Amino acid sequence: MCLDQAWANFGSPGALDFNSHNIVQEAATKYIPKKKKTKKARWLSVETLEVAQERRKAKRNIDRERYAQFQRLARRDKELFLNKQCMEVEEDNRIGRTRDLFQKIRNIGDKFQAKMSMIKNKDGKDLTGAENAKYPEIKKLMGPDPRLKWVVTLMVVTQMVASYLVKDLPWKWVFFWAYAFGGCINHSMTLAIHDISHNVAFGHRTTRWNRLFGMFANLPVGVPYATSFKKYHVDHHRFLAGDGLDVDVPTAFEGHFFCSPGRKLLWLVLQPVFYVLRPLCVNPKPFSAMEVLNIGVQLAYDLLVYWLCGAKAVIYMVAGSVLAMGLHPLSGHFIAEHYMYAQGYDTASYYGPLNWITFNVGYHMEHHDFPSIPGSRLPQVKKIAPEYYENLPFHNSWVRVLWDFVFKEALGPFARVKRKYKAL
Structure with missing residues (x-):
């Protein structure tokens, strides 16, 4: 009788558990304050x-x-x-x-993209964000290019053979072949080094292998270049046209002095000199151990070529690099990429046939949008997202680019955008 009375007062065992749970919950809510979720910045102590x-x-x-x-x-x-x-x-x-x-x-x-411009969808979201991508297949183009190392190796071997073949030629033919053949390969090699600087030879997880392979690609150029280029090219993507940061932008002296057709023509011839001296004046940086290694490897190779093939072979390599980076059809890409041929556009692509031998460096707008995509795959970016590129200014001839640069008054070393960036 007493047990029945108890069930009547408290209910069934299940109801007793439910009542106990409610009592505990009410007490916790009353006496234990609920902790609010707050956002915490990384730097706050x-x-x-x-x-x-x-x-x-x-x-x-x-x-x-x-x-x-x-x-x-x-x-x-x-x-x-x-x-x-x-x-x-x-x-x-x-x-x-x-x-x-x-x-x-x-x-x-919190969020960083190593580029100045990005393709955005209609909602303003970056196409480089996988979760918001309108074209997720573009992300699949990123990553190492397994064929690049074999193409570069073949080019290095070709220049080794060419250096041997010119050792007994008259000097006039040494310079002819340096400009017409060796210069083309060496200029193309500098653009391979550009690709390698973005870690597309072995991938981002093996950056040291990319740096060492860049030194190997540097051998036929004759001048140590690869490691220093990498150091400054990072700034070119992070601070495009940044005043005092991007050493690709000509100095005020270049803009003021090389302003007539004759002087602009001379400036084109001397481009290799300015590319060497400008970083030392605009944004000098301390030498790294990898740069010292690059210099040592290059000097050792040059001495080996001199010992085996003589002075003409060494001159063939160095002269080819200097001549082809000066007044040469391939050097038109230096001007086409970031000079303002169209008002308001300081980056433009080139869709001509010379992309075949320059690792598609002409697809420059695409490259700045997606620096992690190897040059061999950049044309696919334009095919996948044509509406973002077809209405932009572009070039069809690097020779025409050079001609207009020299003879059009509105163009010259000064025809570049300069931006001010805040320090990190």
Whole structure:
């Protein structure tokens, strides 16, 4: 009888458990405050977060002193964090540790793309974001090109054979073949080095192999170039046309002095000289160990060629590089890429036949949109997303580009955009 009375008062065992659960839940809700989810910036210390909690209470009580204290501490923490990150970025850049460099930049800004322009969909989302991509197949084009290392190796071997064949020719024929044949290969090789600098030979996980392979590709050029190019080319993508940062932009002296047709023609001839000297004047950087290695390997190779084939073979290599990067049809890409042939456009593509022997460097708008895509796959970007490129200005002839550069008054070394960038 007593047991029946108890069931009548408290209900069944299931109901008893349910009532107990409700009692515990009500007590927890009443006496245990619910912790609010808050966003925490990376640079905020525990001390600053505690002050932030007090600030929230202070804002309700209009305690301006506590509010100001939080602002001071937050600025201090952010400055310390950014200074530390910038020092690490500079060190990684100095020693050529590219993967760590870009990772730290991503950590600073939460989201980072190593380019000035990106294709966006109709909602303004970047096509490079996989989750928002209108063309997800573009992401599949990124990654290493397994054929690149074999093409570069064949080019190096070809130049080795050519260096041997010219050793007994008269000097006039040495320079002729250096301009007409060796120069074309060497100029094409510098563009292969450009591709390699984006880690498309072996992938981003093996950056050291890419740097070493760049030194191998550098051999027939005759002048150590690959590692230093990589160091400055990173800035070209991060700070396109940045004043004092992008050494691809001519100096004020070049713009003012080389302004007549004759002087602009001379400037084209001297382009290799300016590409060597400009970084030392505009944005000098300390030498890295990889650059020293690049110089040592190149000098050893040049001495070996001199010992085996004589001076003409060495002159053939170096003269080919200098001549083909000066007044040469292939050097038209230097001008076509970023000079303002169309008002308001400081990057343009070239869709002519010389892309076949220059690793598609003419697809330059596509390259700046997607630097991780190898040159061999850049034409597919335009095919996949034609509506983003077909209405942009482009070139069909690098020879015409050079002609217009020399003889059109509106063009010259000054016909470049300059941008101001804030420090990291």
